[in-house]
Amino acid sequence: MVYYDNKEFNTDIEYEVYILNKYLSIHYGQDNAVKLITANKSDLDKLAKALGAEDIGFFCLYFMSDTFVVKDTNVARQLSEGHYELWEIANSIFIKDEYDKAAVIEPRGFAKTTIFDMAAATWLHCYKKSLFTLIGAKTDTDSVQFLDSIKKVLNENKKIIRNFGRLVDPKKFKVNANEMELTNGTYLRTVGSGTSVRGANWGGIRPTVFIGDDFQDEKNILTEEARIKHYNKWTKEIEQVGDKAVYRNGIKIKSATKVIAIGTVLHVDCLMSRLSRNNDYYTVLKRAIILKENQNVDDIFESELWIKCKQIYFDDKLEKEERKRKAYEFYKNNIEKMKFPTLWEEKWDCFNDLAIPYWENRQAFMSEMMNDASSIGEKWFKSVRTQTSEEIENHTFTKTMLCIDPASTTSKKSDYTAMGVGSKADNDFTYIRDLVMKKLSFEQYCKKAVDLLVKWIDITHIQIEKNTYQGADVLKIQELILKEPSLKGRRFEWINKMQKQNKDEKISTVVDPVNNGQIIINSECEDSNEAVEQIKDFQGQQYTLHDDFIDMVAELENGLKNIQVVNKVIFLDKRKLGL
Known part of the structure; x- marks a missing residue:
């Protein structure tokens, strides 16, 4: 059974006649559609092949129906209007030659790769509309997967093989992980974003189509320098990889190389964001949730x-x-x-x-999902959940850590020394049971750390950032511990390491746990109010004066996750069991 347009078709041929009639009517009118189907009823594939050259959407729905149409034999989903819009954009670029550059920005999981990478490339090479297609991805591994998906269609789609011939022949033509020469005299090659494409050619032919599918990675957006470098690579190298249009007597006799960027927005100044603002690009930008005017x-x-x-x-x-x-x-x-x-x-x-x-x-x-990076520079934390000491101590805790982010000076402009005694409870929430956020000297800070160890007897791990004192504070605290009688016999695991991770990236890992109330702060500590306000004021490292406390919270949360809890084995007296 085939399901399409809210109709059910018992056989593929019934569906094929329907889809032929639908698209022929769109292009030539209903009367002509009936005449054409009647005249070609003995070989509908021949008619479909001719129509497919004029409409990429039809080609996909007819020749690749196992991918795009719901059948009892597959797990396809009903397509949305947005998918048909993508096919129309592909028609405008490759058939009508209206645009040479396009930025297709769609939500993650919207099948944009399937439609604008795999299916479009298949169409381009079945009809020889592109002699050399270059496909770029963020990594070499991703690019190989893209080529594999195209190769699979050309090798296994019986309808395409029957009408366009067997295009893949590894015995006579070059076929490997990154490139594929087809039997009809066309060529596909894939590259990762870190690979240079300068001078790319195949037998003297420069790329006629470049498709950059998720061409940017997280590492390309972490710093302003990385974002500028990646955009410059695109404009100076990718855009120059092909040929310009050729005109003769004012008539275009050869189209320019088509440059297509497909992806999602990762940053307000990432590659896709900047291309969407580039007037030389036709841009389509969609969001997973359809919002009303002035709604967010x-x-x-x-x-x-x-x-x-x-x-x-x-x-x-x-x-x-x-x-x-x-x-x-x-x-x-x-x-x-x-x-x-x-x-x-x-x-x-x-x-x-x-x-x-x-x-x-x-x-x-x-x-x-929303392709919206406009919140860069906004406050990251919408709410911070607090509880009293009595409420917090009603929970059962499975592991407890003292985490410290020390500061070296006590001037007005200096950072705060931030300390937190945090515990994971058996409900998997994190409770910051005690905290300190003050401008302390070296001696004051070390003394305060020991005070917290005395107060909280279930602390087993002590994590201290190494960047400030290079371990001198750890030695001082250990010296003070030996002088404190109440700490005699207590054993601690020390974690003293340099912090090299990007701070915004690290703090981003606790944004949602804090906003969702999964990290709860004691409201009754001396510095609680100021610490909570500092969290709420955080807008990213570049836009925030003090980020000491939330940085410590991120270290504390990630540190607690890394503590392995070893349950004690309890041996029972056999006599109590009557043995």
Whole structure:
């Protein structure tokens, strides 16, 4: 059974006649469609091949229906309007020759690679519309996978083989992980973003199409220098890899090399963001959630019912396994009021696929699903959950650490020394049971650290950033511990290492746990109010005066995750068992 346009077809031939009629009617009118089908009823593939040359969407729906059309024999999903728009854009670029450069910015998981990389490349080479297609990806491994997907279609799609011939012949033509010469005199090659493409050619032919699919990586956006370098590589190398259009007597006799960038927005000044603002590029930018005018994502997820749903999902009084189940039950019971329009309703469930990723990692969600990096420079932390000492100490803790981010001076402009006694509870939440955020001298800081060790007898690990004192503080604290009678016999595991990780990247790992109330701070410590305010003021390292406390919280949370809990083995007296 084939399912398309809310219709059911018992056989592939019934579906093929339907799709032929639909697209012939679009291009030539209903009457001509019927005449053409009748005249070619003995060889519909011949008619479909001719029509496929004029419409990439039709080619995909007819010759690649196993990929794009729902059948009992596959796991395809119903396509959305956005997918048909992508095919129309491909028609405008490759058939109508309206654009030479395009930036296709779609949410992660929207099948943009399948449509604009695998399917478009297959069409280009079946019809010899591109003699040399160069496909770029962020890594060599990704680029190999892209070529494999095209190779698989050309090797296994019987309808394509029957109508376009066997295009892959490794016995007579070069076929390997990164390149493929086809039997019809065309060529595909793939490269990673770190590979130079200067002077790329095949038998004297320069690339006629370049498709950069997820051509940027996280490492390309971490610093301003990295972002500039990656954009310059694109404009100075990728855009110059092919040929310009050729005109004769005012008539274009050869099109320019087509340059297509496909991906998501990772930063306000990443490659895709800058290309979207480049007037030389035709740009399509879509978001997973379809917003109304002047509406944003926060308007949806901060509405009354979604807030209640989130509170259930992060309720520390519930068992971990219960939270998601009960939150989803709440959503299902209120689905008519909570559901919102999405770009691909067949695929994305509002709760599981959009709300949870938003709660768990808002920054990644806004980037990869909403293609929105405008929050750069905004405050990262929307809320900080606090509890009293009595509320916190009612929990059962599985591991406890003292984490310290020391500062070397005590002037007005100097950083704070930030200390936190943090514990993981059996509900998997983190509780900062005690904290210090002051401008302390070396001696004051070391003495305060020992005071905390005396106060909290379940501390087993001490983590101190090495960058400031290069380990001298660790030796001083250990010296003071030997002089403190109450610490006699206590054993500590020391973690004293240089911090080399990008600070914003590190702090980003705790944004959602803090916002969602999974990291809870004692509200009754002397420095609690100032520490909480410092967290709320954080806008990224570049835009924040003091980030000491939240930096320590990130180290504490990640440090606790790395502590391995070894359960004690309890031996029972056999006599108590009657043995």
